Amino acid sequence: MRVAIALTIAGCSDTDRPMTTLAPKSDLAQWIQSLYIQVTTWDAIIFTIVIVAFILAVFVFSSRVGEAAPASTASSDLGLEIAWTLGPTLVLLMISVPTIRTIFRSQPAVPPKGALEIKVVAHQWWWEFDYPDGAKASNEMHIPVNRPIRLSLESGDIIHSFWVPQLGGKRDVVPGQINELTFVATVPGVYPGQCAEFCGLSHANMRFRTFVDSPDEFAKWDKDQLAGPVSISASDSLASDGAKVFADSPCTTCHMIQGVSKGYIGPDLTHFGARTTLAAGVLKNTPENVAKWIKNPQEIKPGANMPPLLLPGPQLNALVAYLESLK
Ligand code: HEC
Ligand SMILES: [Cu+2]
Structure with a gap:
Protein backbone atom coordinates (compact mmCIF):
# COMPACT_ATOMS: atom_id res chain seq x y z
CA MET A 1 0.00 0.00 0.00
CA ARG A 64 -35.00 -12.10 0.12
CA VAL A 65 -38.55 -11.17 -0.84
CA GLY A 66 -40.96 -13.38 1.04
CA GLU A 67 -38.40 -14.28 3.74
CA ALA A 68 -38.77 -13.18 7.34
CA ALA A 69 -36.56 -10.20 8.38
CA PRO A 70 -33.37 -11.29 10.22
CA ALA A 71 -33.43 -10.90 14.00
CA SER A 72 -31.98 -7.61 15.27
CA THR A 73 -28.78 -8.05 17.32
CA ALA A 74 -27.55 -4.48 17.56
CA SER A 75 -28.73 -3.66 21.07
CA SER A 76 -27.71 -6.96 22.59
CA GLY A 228 25.69 49.53 -1.59
CA PRO A 229 24.73 49.26 -5.26
CA VAL A 230 27.56 48.52 -7.67
CA SER A 231 28.80 51.92 -8.77
CA ILE A 232 28.01 52.84 -12.35
CA SER A 233 31.10 52.95 -14.51
CA ALA A 234 31.70 56.37 -16.05
CA SER A 235 31.60 54.81 -19.51
CA ASP A 236 27.97 53.77 -19.04
CA SER A 237 26.53 57.18 -19.80
CA LEU A 238 22.99 55.83 -20.30
CA ALA A 239 22.86 54.44 -16.77
CA SER A 240 24.41 57.61 -15.30
CA ASP A 241 21.74 59.67 -17.07
CA GLY A 242 19.17 57.28 -15.64
CA ALA A 243 20.53 57.84 -12.13
CA LYS A 244 19.73 61.55 -12.57
CA VAL A 245 16.24 60.78 -13.88
CA PHE A 246 15.62 58.60 -10.84
CA ALA A 247 16.96 61.11 -8.32
CA ASP A 248 14.67 63.85 -9.70
CA SER A 249 11.57 61.68 -10.00
CA PRO A 250 8.72 60.75 -7.65
CA CYS A 251 10.19 57.23 -7.62
CA THR A 252 12.35 58.36 -4.66
CA THR A 253 9.33 58.86 -2.40
CA CYS A 254 8.43 55.18 -2.56
CA HIS A 255 11.65 53.31 -3.30
CA MET A 256 14.88 52.97 -1.36
CA ILE A 257 18.18 52.85 -3.20
CA GLN A 258 20.97 52.90 -0.63
CA GLY A 259 22.76 56.25 -0.66
CA VAL A 260 20.21 57.70 -3.10
CA SER A 261 16.68 57.61 -1.72
CA LYS A 262 14.82 56.49 1.38
CA GLY A 263 11.31 55.56 0.20
CA TYR A 264 9.74 52.55 1.86
CA ILE A 265 6.30 52.12 0.23
CA GLY A 266 7.60 49.85 -2.53
CA PRO A 267 10.40 47.28 -2.80
CA ASP A 268 14.00 48.27 -2.03
CA LEU A 269 15.68 48.70 -5.44
CA THR A 270 19.31 48.84 -4.22
CA HIS A 271 20.07 45.53 -5.94
CA PHE A 272 17.16 45.41 -8.34
CA GLY A 273 19.38 44.41 -11.30
CA ALA A 274 20.40 41.23 -9.48
CA ARG A 275 16.82 39.97 -9.25
CA THR A 276 15.52 37.51 -11.83
CA THR A 277 11.92 38.74 -11.75
CA LEU A 278 9.97 41.90 -11.08
CA ALA A 279 6.60 42.87 -9.62
CA ALA A 280 6.47 39.86 -7.28
CA GLY A 281 7.46 37.22 -9.79
CA VAL A 282 4.95 38.29 -12.44
CA LEU A 283 7.49 39.24 -15.12
CA LYS A 284 11.05 38.25 -15.98
CA ASN A 285 13.48 41.02 -15.17
CA THR A 286 14.37 42.26 -18.67
CA PRO A 287 14.81 45.91 -19.80
CA GLU A 288 11.65 45.68 -21.98
CA ASN A 289 9.57 44.43 -19.06
CA VAL A 290 10.92 47.07 -16.67
CA ALA A 291 10.02 49.79 -19.20
CA LYS A 292 6.52 48.32 -19.60
CA TRP A 293 6.13 48.19 -15.83
CA ILE A 294 7.15 51.84 -15.28
CA LYS A 295 4.86 53.02 -18.10
CA ASN A 296 1.78 51.29 -16.73
CA PRO A 297 2.06 49.06 -13.65
CA GLN A 298 -1.72 48.51 -13.45
CA GLU A 299 -1.84 47.05 -16.92
CA ILE A 300 0.56 44.31 -15.82
CA LYS A 301 -0.76 43.94 -12.31
CA PRO A 302 -4.32 45.16 -11.67
CA GLY A 303 -4.49 47.46 -8.66
CA ALA A 304 -0.68 47.71 -8.24
CA ASN A 305 0.14 50.42 -5.71
CA MET A 306 2.53 52.23 -8.03
CA PRO A 307 1.34 55.10 -10.23
CA PRO A 308 2.14 55.06 -13.96
CA LEU A 309 4.90 57.49 -14.86
CA LEU A 310 4.85 59.03 -18.30
CA LEU A 311 8.46 59.68 -19.19
CA PRO A 312 9.72 60.64 -22.64
CA GLY A 313 11.32 57.62 -24.39
CA PRO A 314 14.99 58.54 -23.93
CA GLN A 315 14.52 59.27 -20.24
CA LEU A 316 12.65 56.00 -19.74
CA ASN A 317 15.44 54.08 -21.51
CA ALA A 318 18.06 55.72 -19.31
CA LEU A 319 16.04 55.00 -16.16
CA VAL A 320 15.68 51.34 -17.15
CA ALA A 321 19.43 51.08 -17.86
CA TYR A 322 20.12 52.56 -14.42
CA LEU A 323 17.76 50.15 -12.62
CA GLU A 324 19.25 47.16 -14.43
CA SER A 325 22.77 48.31 -13.48
CA LEU A 326 21.90 48.04 -9.76
CA LYS A 327 23.46 44.64 -9.14
C1 HEC B 1 3.42 55.59 -4.75
C2 HEC B 1 4.62 54.82 -4.57
C3 HEC B 1 5.46 54.45 -5.77
C4 HEC B 1 6.05 55.29 -6.69
C5 HEC B 1 5.95 56.80 -6.80
C6 HEC B 1 6.84 54.43 -7.55
N1 HEC B 1 6.71 53.12 -7.16
FE1 HEC B 1 7.65 51.55 -7.99
N2 HEC B 1 6.62 50.30 -6.79
C7 HEC B 1 5.73 50.68 -5.82
C8 HEC B 1 5.11 49.52 -5.27
C9 HEC B 1 4.07 49.48 -4.16
C10 HEC B 1 5.66 48.41 -5.94
C11 HEC B 1 5.30 46.94 -5.75
C12 HEC B 1 4.20 46.63 -6.69
C13 HEC B 1 3.81 45.20 -6.73
O1 HEC B 1 4.66 44.34 -7.04
O2 HEC B 1 2.64 44.92 -6.48
C14 HEC B 1 6.61 48.94 -6.89
C15 HEC B 1 7.41 48.15 -7.72
C16 HEC B 1 8.41 48.65 -8.52
C17 HEC B 1 9.37 47.84 -9.23
C18 HEC B 1 9.46 46.32 -9.18
C19 HEC B 1 10.34 45.93 -8.04
C20 HEC B 1 10.46 44.46 -7.82
O3 HEC B 1 11.49 44.01 -7.34
O4 HEC B 1 9.52 43.72 -8.11
C21 HEC B 1 10.18 48.68 -9.90
C22 HEC B 1 11.37 48.32 -10.78
C23 HEC B 1 9.74 50.01 -9.61
N3 HEC B 1 8.66 49.97 -8.77
C24 HEC B 1 10.32 51.15 -10.13
C25 HEC B 1 9.79 52.42 -9.95
C26 HEC B 1 10.27 53.60 -10.64
C27 HEC B 1 11.43 53.60 -11.61
C28 HEC B 1 9.51 54.62 -10.23
C29 HEC B 1 9.54 56.05 -10.71
C30 HEC B 1 9.32 56.20 -12.10
C31 HEC B 1 8.55 54.10 -9.26
N4 HEC B 1 8.74 52.77 -9.12
C32 HEC B 1 7.61 54.88 -8.59
C33 HEC B 1 5.46 51.96 -5.41
C34 HEC B 1 5.86 53.09 -6.09
CU1 LIG C 1 -3.01 37.16 -1.27
Whole structure:
Protein backbone atom coordinates (compact mmCIF):
# COMPACT_ATOMS: atom_id res chain seq x y z
CA MET A 1 0.00 0.00 0.00
CA ARG A 2 2.63 2.50 1.11
CA VAL A 3 4.82 1.57 -1.82
CA ALA A 4 1.92 2.14 -4.22
CA ILE A 5 1.19 5.58 -2.76
CA ALA A 6 4.86 6.53 -2.80
CA LEU A 7 5.16 5.48 -6.45
CA THR A 8 2.08 7.49 -7.43
CA ILE A 9 3.46 10.52 -5.63
CA ALA A 10 6.89 10.13 -7.21
CA GLY A 11 5.19 10.18 -10.60
CA CYS A 12 4.31 13.84 -10.04
CA SER A 13 7.63 15.29 -11.14
CA ASP A 14 8.44 18.67 -9.63
CA THR A 15 10.17 20.23 -12.63
CA ASP A 16 7.04 20.56 -14.75
CA ARG A 17 4.81 21.18 -11.72
CA PRO A 18 6.75 23.65 -9.59
CA MET A 19 3.80 24.25 -7.22
CA THR A 20 3.46 20.57 -6.33
CA THR A 21 3.02 19.76 -2.66
CA LEU A 22 4.24 16.23 -3.27
CA ALA A 23 7.95 16.81 -3.85
CA PRO A 24 9.33 17.75 -0.42
CA LYS A 25 12.57 19.77 -0.32
CA SER A 26 12.68 20.48 3.42
CA ASP A 27 12.27 18.59 6.67
CA LEU A 28 8.88 20.25 7.21
CA ALA A 29 7.63 19.31 3.74
CA GLN A 30 8.89 15.76 4.37
CA TRP A 31 6.92 15.51 7.64
CA ILE A 32 3.81 16.75 5.87
CA GLN A 33 4.36 14.21 3.10
CA SER A 34 4.55 11.38 5.60
CA LEU A 35 1.31 12.66 7.17
CA TYR A 36 -0.37 12.46 3.76
CA ILE A 37 0.78 8.88 3.38
CA GLN A 38 -0.30 7.88 6.89
CA VAL A 39 -3.73 9.44 6.58
CA THR A 40 -4.28 8.05 3.08
CA THR A 41 -3.32 4.58 4.30
CA TRP A 42 -5.85 4.75 7.16
CA ASP A 43 -8.48 6.08 4.76
CA ALA A 44 -7.82 3.26 2.34
CA ILE A 45 -8.13 0.61 5.06
CA ILE A 46 -11.40 2.08 6.36
CA PHE A 47 -12.75 2.46 2.83
CA THR A 48 -12.07 -1.21 2.15
CA ILE A 49 -13.74 -2.34 5.38
CA VAL A 50 -16.83 -0.22 4.68
CA ILE A 51 -17.16 -1.43 1.09
CA VAL A 52 -16.73 -5.09 2.08
CA ALA A 53 -19.34 -4.70 4.86
CA PHE A 54 -21.66 -2.99 2.41
CA ILE A 55 -21.36 -5.75 -0.19
CA LEU A 56 -21.87 -8.44 2.44
CA ALA A 57 -24.95 -6.61 3.77
CA VAL A 58 -26.49 -6.27 0.33
CA PHE A 59 -25.70 -9.65 -1.17
CA VAL A 60 -25.13 -12.08 1.67
CA PHE A 61 -26.91 -10.98 4.83
CA SER A 62 -30.02 -9.46 3.33
CA SER A 63 -33.43 -11.13 3.43
CA ARG A 64 -35.00 -12.10 0.12
CA VAL A 65 -38.55 -11.17 -0.84
CA GLY A 66 -40.96 -13.38 1.04
CA GLU A 67 -38.40 -14.28 3.74
CA ALA A 68 -38.77 -13.18 7.34
CA ALA A 69 -36.56 -10.20 8.38
CA PRO A 70 -33.37 -11.29 10.22
CA ALA A 71 -33.43 -10.90 14.00
CA SER A 72 -31.98 -7.61 15.27
CA THR A 73 -28.78 -8.05 17.32
CA ALA A 74 -27.55 -4.48 17.56
CA SER A 75 -28.73 -3.66 21.07
CA SER A 76 -27.71 -6.96 22.59
CA ASP A 77 -24.13 -7.32 21.33
CA LEU A 78 -21.92 -5.43 23.78
CA GLY A 79 -18.72 -6.58 22.07
CA LEU A 80 -19.77 -4.99 18.79
CA GLU A 81 -20.76 -1.73 20.51
CA ILE A 82 -17.35 -1.46 22.14
CA ALA A 83 -15.57 -2.31 18.89
CA TRP A 84 -17.25 0.37 16.82
CA THR A 85 -16.71 2.99 19.49
CA LEU A 86 -13.05 2.19 20.07
CA GLY A 87 -12.20 1.64 16.39
CA PRO A 88 -13.00 5.18 15.17
CA THR A 89 -11.49 6.68 18.35
CA LEU A 90 -8.23 4.90 17.62
CA VAL A 91 -8.29 5.98 13.99
CA LEU A 92 -8.88 9.62 14.97
CA LEU A 93 -6.01 9.44 17.46
CA MET A 94 -3.71 7.91 14.85
CA ILE A 95 -4.49 10.86 12.56
CA SER A 96 -4.60 13.73 15.05
CA VAL A 97 -1.54 12.94 17.17
CA PRO A 98 1.03 13.05 14.31
CA THR A 99 -0.79 16.03 12.72
CA ILE A 100 -0.67 18.14 15.89
CA ARG A 101 2.93 17.10 16.49
CA THR A 102 3.87 18.33 13.02
CA ILE A 103 2.14 21.68 13.61
CA PHE A 104 4.17 22.19 16.80
CA ARG A 105 7.41 21.07 15.15
CA SER A 106 6.90 23.73 12.45
CA GLN A 107 6.89 26.51 15.06
CA PRO A 108 8.95 25.54 18.11
CA ALA A 109 8.82 28.09 20.95
CA VAL A 110 12.61 28.44 20.91
CA PRO A 111 14.32 28.72 17.49
CA PRO A 112 16.70 25.83 16.79
CA LYS A 113 20.41 26.47 17.47
CA GLY A 114 22.15 28.36 14.68
CA ALA A 115 18.86 29.28 12.98
CA LEU A 116 18.85 32.11 10.45
CA GLU A 117 15.98 34.37 11.48
CA ILE A 118 14.35 36.29 8.65
CA LYS A 119 11.54 38.82 9.01
CA VAL A 120 8.99 38.44 6.22
CA VAL A 121 6.60 41.34 5.61
CA ALA A 122 3.67 40.71 3.28
CA HIS A 123 2.35 43.74 1.37
CA GLN A 124 -0.41 44.14 -1.20
CA TRP A 125 1.01 42.61 -3.47
CA TRP A 126 4.65 41.84 -2.84
CA TRP A 127 6.98 40.35 -0.24
CA GLU A 128 9.73 41.95 1.80
CA PHE A 129 12.50 39.91 3.44
CA ASP A 130 14.66 41.46 6.18
CA TYR A 131 17.77 39.63 7.33
CA PRO A 132 19.25 39.99 10.83
CA ASP A 133 22.49 41.51 9.46
CA GLY A 134 20.56 44.29 7.70
CA ALA A 135 20.39 42.72 4.24
CA LYS A 136 17.06 43.29 2.49
CA ALA A 137 15.37 41.49 -0.36
CA SER A 138 12.06 41.72 -2.18
CA ASN A 139 10.14 38.89 -3.79
CA GLU A 140 13.27 36.72 -3.96
CA MET A 141 14.34 35.17 -0.69
CA HIS A 142 17.75 33.52 -0.45
CA ILE A 143 18.43 30.93 2.25
CA PRO A 144 21.30 28.53 2.87
CA VAL A 145 20.73 24.80 2.47
CA ASN A 146 20.79 22.53 5.55
CA ARG A 147 20.58 25.38 8.07
CA PRO A 148 17.47 25.91 10.21
CA ILE A 149 15.44 28.88 8.96
CA ARG A 150 13.09 30.73 11.27
CA LEU A 151 10.64 33.06 9.52
CA SER A 152 8.76 35.73 11.46
CA LEU A 153 5.76 36.55 9.35
CA GLU A 154 4.23 40.02 9.60
CA SER A 155 1.73 41.92 7.50
CA GLY A 156 2.06 45.49 6.27
CA ASP A 157 -1.67 45.73 5.59
CA ILE A 158 -4.22 42.87 5.55
CA ILE A 159 -4.22 39.08 5.87
CA HIS A 160 -1.97 37.15 3.48
CA SER A 161 -0.57 33.63 3.60
CA PHE A 162 3.02 32.54 3.06
CA TRP A 163 3.33 29.38 0.99
CA VAL A 164 6.23 27.65 -0.76
CA PRO A 165 4.69 24.25 -1.56
CA GLN A 166 7.96 22.34 -1.93
CA LEU A 167 9.31 23.74 1.36
CA GLY A 168 6.26 23.11 3.55
CA GLY A 169 2.74 24.12 4.46
CA LYS A 170 0.99 27.46 4.35
CA ARG A 171 1.15 29.87 7.24
CA ASP A 172 -1.19 32.84 7.48
CA VAL A 173 0.26 36.33 7.82
CA VAL A 174 -2.03 38.32 10.10
CA PRO A 175 -1.87 42.06 10.88
CA GLY A 176 -0.87 42.86 14.47
CA GLN A 177 0.55 39.39 15.04
CA ILE A 178 3.82 37.57 14.35
CA ASN A 179 3.42 34.04 13.07
CA GLU A 180 6.39 31.76 12.81
CA LEU A 181 7.55 29.05 10.44
CA THR A 182 10.66 26.97 11.06
CA PHE A 183 12.21 24.52 8.61
CA VAL A 184 15.47 23.26 7.13
CA ALA A 185 15.68 23.26 3.32
CA THR A 186 17.51 20.12 2.26
CA VAL A 187 17.89 20.41 -1.53
CA PRO A 188 19.42 23.44 -3.32
CA GLY A 189 17.21 24.94 -6.02
CA VAL A 190 14.67 27.65 -6.78
CA TYR A 191 11.20 27.11 -5.34
CA PRO A 192 8.25 29.28 -6.28
CA GLY A 193 5.87 30.60 -3.65
CA GLN A 194 2.50 32.29 -3.73
CA CYS A 195 0.26 34.24 -1.38
CA ALA A 196 -2.40 31.73 -0.38
CA GLU A 197 -5.02 33.92 1.27
CA PHE A 198 -7.19 36.15 -0.89
CA CYS A 199 -5.92 39.70 -0.40
CA GLY A 200 -7.52 41.79 -3.13
CA LEU A 201 -7.22 42.55 -6.80
CA SER A 202 -3.71 41.23 -7.48
CA HIS A 203 -3.71 38.37 -4.97
CA ALA A 204 -2.96 35.89 -7.77
CA ASN A 205 0.00 38.09 -8.77
CA MET A 206 1.56 38.03 -5.32
CA ARG A 207 4.24 35.49 -6.02
CA PHE A 208 7.81 35.06 -4.87
CA ARG A 209 10.78 32.77 -5.18
CA THR A 210 12.95 31.02 -2.63
CA PHE A 211 16.54 30.36 -3.66
CA VAL A 212 18.05 27.58 -1.57
CA ASP A 213 21.78 28.27 -1.98
CA SER A 214 24.91 26.40 -0.96
CA PRO A 215 26.46 28.04 2.13
CA ASP A 216 29.13 29.74 -0.06
CA GLU A 217 26.60 31.07 -2.57
CA PHE A 218 24.47 32.35 0.25
CA ALA A 219 27.39 34.08 1.96
CA LYS A 220 28.28 35.81 -1.33
CA TRP A 221 24.68 36.89 -1.96
CA ASP A 222 24.39 38.21 1.58
CA LYS A 223 27.65 40.18 1.24
CA ASP A 224 26.47 41.69 -2.06
CA GLN A 225 23.16 42.74 -0.51
CA LEU A 226 24.88 44.43 2.42
CA ALA A 227 27.11 46.46 0.14
CA GLY A 228 25.69 49.53 -1.59
CA PRO A 229 24.73 49.26 -5.26
CA VAL A 230 27.56 48.52 -7.67
CA SER A 231 28.80 51.92 -8.77
CA ILE A 232 28.01 52.84 -12.35
CA SER A 233 31.10 52.95 -14.51
CA ALA A 234 31.70 56.37 -16.05
CA SER A 235 31.60 54.81 -19.51
CA ASP A 236 27.97 53.77 -19.04
CA SER A 237 26.53 57.18 -19.80
CA LEU A 238 22.99 55.83 -20.30
CA ALA A 239 22.86 54.44 -16.77
CA SER A 240 24.41 57.61 -15.30
CA ASP A 241 21.74 59.67 -17.07
CA GLY A 242 19.17 57.28 -15.64
CA ALA A 243 20.53 57.84 -12.13
CA LYS A 244 19.73 61.55 -12.57
CA VAL A 245 16.24 60.78 -13.88
CA PHE A 246 15.62 58.60 -10.84
CA ALA A 247 16.96 61.11 -8.32
CA ASP A 248 14.67 63.85 -9.70
CA SER A 249 11.57 61.68 -10.00
CA PRO A 250 8.72 60.75 -7.65
CA CYS A 251 10.19 57.23 -7.62
CA THR A 252 12.35 58.36 -4.66
CA THR A 253 9.33 58.86 -2.40
CA CYS A 254 8.43 55.18 -2.56
CA HIS A 255 11.65 53.31 -3.30
CA MET A 256 14.88 52.97 -1.36
CA ILE A 257 18.18 52.85 -3.20
CA GLN A 258 20.97 52.90 -0.63
CA GLY A 259 22.76 56.25 -0.66
CA VAL A 260 20.21 57.70 -3.10
CA SER A 261 16.68 57.61 -1.72
CA LYS A 262 14.82 56.49 1.38
CA GLY A 263 11.31 55.56 0.20
CA TYR A 264 9.74 52.55 1.86
CA ILE A 265 6.30 52.12 0.23
CA GLY A 266 7.60 49.85 -2.53
CA PRO A 267 10.40 47.28 -2.80
CA ASP A 268 14.00 48.27 -2.03
CA LEU A 269 15.68 48.70 -5.44
CA THR A 270 19.31 48.84 -4.22
CA HIS A 271 20.07 45.53 -5.94
CA PHE A 272 17.16 45.41 -8.34
CA GLY A 273 19.38 44.41 -11.30
CA ALA A 274 20.40 41.23 -9.48
CA ARG A 275 16.82 39.97 -9.25
CA THR A 276 15.52 37.51 -11.83
CA THR A 277 11.92 38.74 -11.75
CA LEU A 278 9.97 41.90 -11.08
CA ALA A 279 6.60 42.87 -9.62
CA ALA A 280 6.47 39.86 -7.28
CA GLY A 281 7.46 37.22 -9.79
CA VAL A 282 4.95 38.29 -12.44
CA LEU A 283 7.49 39.24 -15.12
CA LYS A 284 11.05 38.25 -15.98
CA ASN A 285 13.48 41.02 -15.17
CA THR A 286 14.37 42.26 -18.67
CA PRO A 287 14.81 45.91 -19.80
CA GLU A 288 11.65 45.68 -21.98
CA ASN A 289 9.57 44.43 -19.06
CA VAL A 290 10.92 47.07 -16.67
CA ALA A 291 10.02 49.79 -19.20
CA LYS A 292 6.52 48.32 -19.60
CA TRP A 293 6.13 48.19 -15.83
CA ILE A 294 7.15 51.84 -15.28
CA LYS A 295 4.86 53.02 -18.10
CA ASN A 296 1.78 51.29 -16.73
CA PRO A 297 2.06 49.06 -13.65
CA GLN A 298 -1.72 48.51 -13.45
CA GLU A 299 -1.84 47.05 -16.92
CA ILE A 300 0.56 44.31 -15.82
CA LYS A 301 -0.76 43.94 -12.31
CA PRO A 302 -4.32 45.16 -11.67
CA GLY A 303 -4.49 47.46 -8.66
CA ALA A 304 -0.68 47.71 -8.24
CA ASN A 305 0.14 50.42 -5.71
CA MET A 306 2.53 52.23 -8.03
CA PRO A 307 1.34 55.10 -10.23
CA PRO A 308 2.14 55.06 -13.96
CA LEU A 309 4.90 57.49 -14.86
CA LEU A 310 4.85 59.03 -18.30
CA LEU A 311 8.46 59.68 -19.19
CA PRO A 312 9.72 60.64 -22.64
CA GLY A 313 11.32 57.62 -24.39
CA PRO A 314 14.99 58.54 -23.93
CA GLN A 315 14.52 59.27 -20.24
CA LEU A 316 12.65 56.00 -19.74
CA ASN A 317 15.44 54.08 -21.51
CA ALA A 318 18.06 55.72 -19.31
CA LEU A 319 16.04 55.00 -16.16
CA VAL A 320 15.68 51.34 -17.15
CA ALA A 321 19.43 51.08 -17.86
CA TYR A 322 20.12 52.56 -14.42
CA LEU A 323 17.76 50.15 -12.62
CA GLU A 324 19.25 47.16 -14.43
CA SER A 325 22.77 48.31 -13.48
CA LEU A 326 21.90 48.04 -9.76
CA LYS A 327 23.46 44.64 -9.14
C1 HEC B 1 3.42 55.59 -4.75
C2 HEC B 1 4.62 54.82 -4.57
C3 HEC B 1 5.46 54.45 -5.77
C4 HEC B 1 6.05 55.29 -6.69
C5 HEC B 1 5.95 56.80 -6.80
C6 HEC B 1 6.84 54.43 -7.55
N1 HEC B 1 6.71 53.12 -7.16
FE1 HEC B 1 7.65 51.55 -7.99
N2 HEC B 1 6.62 50.30 -6.79
C7 HEC B 1 5.73 50.68 -5.82
C8 HEC B 1 5.11 49.52 -5.27
C9 HEC B 1 4.07 49.48 -4.16
C10 HEC B 1 5.66 48.41 -5.94
C11 HEC B 1 5.30 46.94 -5.75
C12 HEC B 1 4.20 46.63 -6.69
C13 HEC B 1 3.81 45.20 -6.73
O1 HEC B 1 4.66 44.34 -7.04
O2 HEC B 1 2.64 44.92 -6.48
C14 HEC B 1 6.61 48.94 -6.89
C15 HEC B 1 7.41 48.15 -7.72
C16 HEC B 1 8.41 48.65 -8.52
C17 HEC B 1 9.37 47.84 -9.23
C18 HEC B 1 9.46 46.32 -9.18
C19 HEC B 1 10.34 45.93 -8.04
C20 HEC B 1 10.46 44.46 -7.82
O3 HEC B 1 11.49 44.01 -7.34
O4 HEC B 1 9.52 43.72 -8.11
C21 HEC B 1 10.18 48.68 -9.90
C22 HEC B 1 11.37 48.32 -10.78
C23 HEC B 1 9.74 50.01 -9.61
N3 HEC B 1 8.66 49.97 -8.77
C24 HEC B 1 10.32 51.15 -10.13
C25 HEC B 1 9.79 52.42 -9.95
C26 HEC B 1 10.27 53.60 -10.64
C27 HEC B 1 11.43 53.60 -11.61
C28 HEC B 1 9.51 54.62 -10.23
C29 HEC B 1 9.54 56.05 -10.71
C30 HEC B 1 9.32 56.20 -12.10
C31 HEC B 1 8.55 54.10 -9.26
N4 HEC B 1 8.74 52.77 -9.12
C32 HEC B 1 7.61 54.88 -8.59
C33 HEC B 1 5.46 51.96 -5.41
C34 HEC B 1 5.86 53.09 -6.09
CU1 LIG C 1 -3.01 37.16 -1.27
